[in-house]
Amino acid sequence: MTSDERSILIIGRHGQVSRSLIELLEAGGQRFTVAGRPEADLRDPQSVRRAILAARPSVVVNAAAYTAVDKAKDEPDAAFAVNAAGAEAAAKAAADVDATIIHFSTDYVFDGSKRVPYVETDPVAPLGIYGRSKQEGEDRVAQANPKHIILRTAWVFSPFGSNFVRTMLRLSVERPEIKVVADQRGNPTFAPDLADLVGKLIPLASASSPDPRIFGTFHAVNRNETTWFGFAQAIIEGAARRGGRDIGVLPIGTKDYPTKAARPAYSVLSTEKLRAVYGLELRPWRDALSDCLDRLAGPPRDEAAEHSQQINRAGKFA
Numbered sequence: 001m002t003s004d005e006r007s008i009l010i011i012g013r014h015g016q017v018s019r020s021l022i023e024l025l026e027a028g029g030q031r032f033t034v035a036g037r038p039e040a041d042l043r044d045p046q047s048v049r050r051a052i053l054a055a056r057p058s059v060v061v062n063a064a065a066y067t068a069v070d071k072a073k074d075e076p077d078a079a080f081a082v083n084a085a086g087a088e089a090a091a092k093a094a095a096d097v098d099a100t101i102i103h104f105s106t107d108y109v110f111d112g113s114k115r116v117p118y119v120e121t122d123p124v125a126p127l128g129i130y131g132r133s134k135q136e137g138e139d140r141v142a143q144a145n146p147k148h149i150i151l152r153t154a155w156v157f158s159p160f161g162s163n164f165v166r167t168m169l170r171l172s173v174e175r176p177e178i179k180v181v182a183d184q185r186g187n188p189t190f191a192p193d194l195a196d197l198v199g200k201l202i203p204l205a206s207a208s209s210p211d212p213r214i215f216g217t218f219h220a221v222n223r224n225e226t227t228w229f230g231f232a233q234a235i236i237e238g239a240a241r242r243g244g245r246d247i248g249v250l251p252i253g254t255k256d257y258p259t260k261a262a263r264p265a266y267s268v269l270s271t272e273k274l275r276a277v278y279g280l281e282l283r284p285w286r287d288a289l290s291d292c293l294d295r296l297a298g299p300p301r302d303e304a305a306e307h308s309q310q311i312n313r314a315g316k317f318a
């Protein structure tokens with residue numbers, strides 16, 4: 001079997017990025033396997049290793065993570081187990097079957113003190129446990145497998161799971177107005193656009209002699225920046241154009257909306273390296289938001305049933 005004939009293994013089943021990727025690969029008729037909880041749990045590194053050795057993929061995409069930014073403060077062991085030790089186990093097992101690992105990290109590895117977009121070589125200085133666990137994960141993945149592509153992304157939204165877009169839509173039904181933080185800047189990023197990007201990286205990563213320049217850490221976010229307030233305004237306006245309630249969106253400061261974990265005030269990411277190395281860039285976030293709202297406003301779909309059919313059609317490690 002040449003490496004091109006081997007398949008893709010996705011770690012994570014119901015997350016925003018994993019679901020988007022499953023949808024993309026399924027639509028493209030590609031061979032892939034999904035490894036997720038309970039049988040492949042990143043808190044149990046051996047279970048992840050078993051899944052990867054059994055599937056012998058050419059590319060492992062680790063779309064799973066401990067993503068509860070505030071809760072991580074109370075559960076540091078769980079955050080580090082999943083985001084650092086678990087990610088390392090996946091990268092190591094991938095290396096042992098000569099597979100590339102594509103792994104996701106976060107803008108929260110930065111402290112937000114810059115005022116121009118962060119580049120990949122900027123020093124990391126996470127403000128909280130989540131960011132620290134992801135930063136350690138980056139280091140351990142890179143150490144464990146020279147064939148790694150680490151994609152730092154940010155402010156992920158999609159039609160799936162819990163995310164800022166779905167929260168704003170829910171609040172727009174429940175409340176007459178919403179107050180949203182206007183002094184944190186970042187790049188909203190659409191999970192299906194990340195899946196498209198991964199879909200384009202897979203053939204490069206699974207080539208029998210990949211160009212070493214394709215490996216490393218890259219920033220991968222939708223184009224253009226905003227604040228959570230600007231993002232909320234665009235969501236409410238877009239929803240109103242599709243028949244939703246046009247409620248007021250008021251700007252507030254971070255100090256008026258205390259959270260357990262601190263967030264960087266500025267975590268805009270430069271995607272110049274992604275463009276220079278791969279010739280790829282993600283579209284403006286407003287265009288992606290429009291697609292997301294169309295999908296959420298479309299005819300009701302049984303998303304859960306469709307998703308479990310997709311997983312069943314894919315190989316499943318059990």
Ligand SMILES: NC(=O)c1ccc[n+]([C@@H]2O[C@H](COP(=O)([O-])OP(=O)(O)OC[C@H]3O[C@@H](n4cnc5c(N)ncnc54)[C@H](OP(=O)(O)O)[C@@H]3O)[C@@H](O)[C@H]2O)c1
Nearest residue numbers: 012013014015016017041042064065067104106153154156
């Ligand atoms: N969400 C954001 O705003 C954001 C921002 C920056 C970076 N990122 C990064 O982007 C990546 C994808 O995030 P996302 O938004 O798609 O996450 P998500 O929607 O919160 O989904 C998390 C995924 O991780 C899986 N998972 C959690 N604990 C696990 C464990 N112990 N073992 C195996 N799987 C486990 C979940 O499993 P189940 O399938 O069982 O539910 C789920 O599939 C992550 O690396 C995240 O750190 C996200």
